[in-house]
Amino acid sequence: MKAPDADAGAGTTGAPPWPAAAAAVGEIASPAQPARWLDGLRDGLLGARGVQHWGGAIALVAVGLLLPFLLGSFRLELVAKYLCLAFPAVGIVLLWGQTGILSLGQGLFFGMGGYFMAMFLKLEATTHSDSSQALSQFYGSTLPDFMVWNSVETLPWFWKPFQSLPLSLAAILIVPPLTAMATSYFPFRRRVGGVYFSIVTLALASVASIVIIGQQGYTGGVNGITDFKSFAGMDLESPRVSWGLYYVTVALLVGVVLFGRAVMNSRLGKILRAVRDREDRVRFSGYDPAMFKAAIFAVAALFSAIGGALFSLQVGLASPSLVGIVPSVEMVICAAVGGRLSLVGGVVGTVLVYAAKTFFSEHFAQYWLYFIGALFILVVVFLPRGLAGALEQLRGARARRAERA
């Protein structure tokens, strides 16, 4: 990667990441603020290359904001689904591209976010929706339908917190990163790295999907958890709510990308790259690489979980097919296609890969897997840094030509 802040001497990393992120999302930056702060913000956010360099990303956000006006509700829902899947890809860019840790288990964390949200929605549905109430009366139980069918008689203890919205949201934001920390810190300390750690993550995702499928009475089994229609009283099927959710997704995705950017530009980001390239040396600079690796794994898990929770809300389904090895590997492919060194690339890659998946499954359903396999091989062989890398190369070549002229 071409060092993104060769301009660093100008104090790029000095810009406080938080106000910067906030100002980019909303309109917090009032013109009355001292100009120096704004300069710092611009440098920190855009780098010295400024608006031209970020023109692409800004245009993408604009397209994202305009899409609801251009697409029908079916297509919009598809785009929303792709955007949810972009969250894990952004995490993978930080984890794999920046830190050199290839996780083949991000589906686990995506699934945690998705299931935690779906559990809340399902419990809300059993107490609020008309059809479920009719069902409950019929069966004489107020449990979710699949529990009734599996003769589960009382609500299991791990379902109880999901009766409360705040607890559910807390679970989505806290449990996945903690799980990531707990499962990775000790392997990292024992210097389990590289492909061996990838195998550990693969196993985690695989175990999770097997448990979900096996424990049908508690998890809904292979069908997953579905058939819920409202979120905190809002009708999930009304166009207004789905527009709102779409914009929340876009805003959170922008937030996640900006947070990732702040990480990359901070000293933390440099340490992560140092860990990627020379983990042994980092210890002798006084850092504990295991802690850094576990922390970035936790961040990637958090991103995945946010995407999963939004997915449940918008697609109306939490299913083991989003937890196991196949979806986890797909998420990695998305990041690779977009460019594993570029956060925005991760988003673009995901949208392209899943759009292609939709297209192929609509027209030549049986070839989808061959297609994605071929795509992955082509990208690895011809575009090792993905689309973002290719774009940068193109830009570099053009700049050199301009210099010569």
Place this chain on the structure above:
Amino acid sequence: MNGALLEVEDVTVSFDGFRAVDNLSLSVARNELRVVIGPNGAGKTTLLDMICGKTRPSHGRIRFGGHDLTSKAEHEITRLGVGRKFQTPSTYEDLTVLENLEISYPQHRGVIGSFFFQRTAEVQRRIEEVAAEVHLEHELHTNAGRLSHGEKQWLEIGMLLMQDPQLLLLDEPVAGMSPHERQQTALLLSAIARGRAMVVIEHDMHFVEAIAHKVTVLHQGKLLCEGSMQEIQGDQRVIDVYLGD
């Protein structure tokens, strides 16, 4: 004599039965610049590896300023004030000279601290000062991967200086340098050894002569002899195993 800063006591390390370091004891005082010489395989690098935590001794103890280093992890030893420079220059090649130095600044070494770390005027000043000391003040924005071999060596010494260690362990710091660069490095090392302790492994006897306060000769993992440069050069055993020609 102001007491030993580093004490290596009866240390042995064996790899599959081969004793790379065999019952070795050694002590280095503050303000002392010690050079370790010996033929290949004498255990010089292994000795440094054990002090900085990279290799665990199978037997014996290493003390540094009141701490027992034997049971500590590498990053903990580094934080106590031990700096290590490796034989092949180890810099972060994807980062610039400035970033390499910045990463070595001994503060905010936690995950969250490093996220909020800001390059204050003090840090900037220190980076510039160190860069000037190691003659890289004009290369601050160059990626470390593009430096010459000698410059990488200097950068790594600079990274150590940023850490401000009490004890510096340098493994062949002038390998790949021109005679002029060697001279500059000798001056630099003599200057930074003041107030600290330093252990240097080196083969270039002119360089050793220029910097060493005291020389330790290792042979087959054991201490052969120890003394001033003149004493070493006059010692028949040393002439036999090492200085021969």
